[in-house]
Amino acid sequence: MALIDCPGCGKRVSDVTRICPHCGLHRGEVSDEQMHEFQRRRLRDRVYHLKMASYAIMTLFLAAFGWYWWESGDFQQAPSAGPMGLIVLAAIAYLVNRFLLFRARRQMRRLMS
Numbered sequence: 001m002a003l004i005d006c007p008g009c010g011k012r013v014s015d016v017t018r019i020c021p022h023c024g025l026h027r028g029e030v031s032d033e034q035m036h037e038f039q040r041r042r043l044r045d046r047v048y049h050l051k052m053a054s055y056a057i058m059t060l061f062l063a064a065f066g067w068y069w070w071e072s073g074d075f076q077q078a079p080s081a082g083p084m085g086l087i088v089l090a091a092i093a094y095l096v097n098r099f100l101l102f103r104a105r106r107q108m109r110r111l112m113s
């Protein structure tokens with residue numbers, strides 16, 4: 001028994017397992033075409049989840065901004081570290097999300113060409 005890379009998800013799986021426990025791919029009976037379709041679907045799901053995450057991040061950003069506004073009394077006083085930290089956190093999460101989305105879309109384009 002050895003460990004091999006699953007062709008569907010790239011994770012390490014046992015070579016005696018016929019169905020990948022990570023992504024559910026059946027090994028051995030997959031044609032190139034099916035593999036292509038499988039990867040396309042996996043990327044499409046990833047793009048979908050990243051988009052959902054980006055909406056959550058934007059909501060978080062708006063909430064943090066509202067908190068900032070509320071605490072600073074219409075931006076009259078400096079706010080505490082709480083809303084500032086949350087705004088920075090949301091901004092970083094947004095950038096990471098954009099990067100992952102960009103990468104997933106590029107992989108998708110490469111797969112389709």
Ligand SMILES: [Zn+2]
Pocket residue numbers: 006007008009010011020021022023024025
């Ligand atoms: Zn897999």
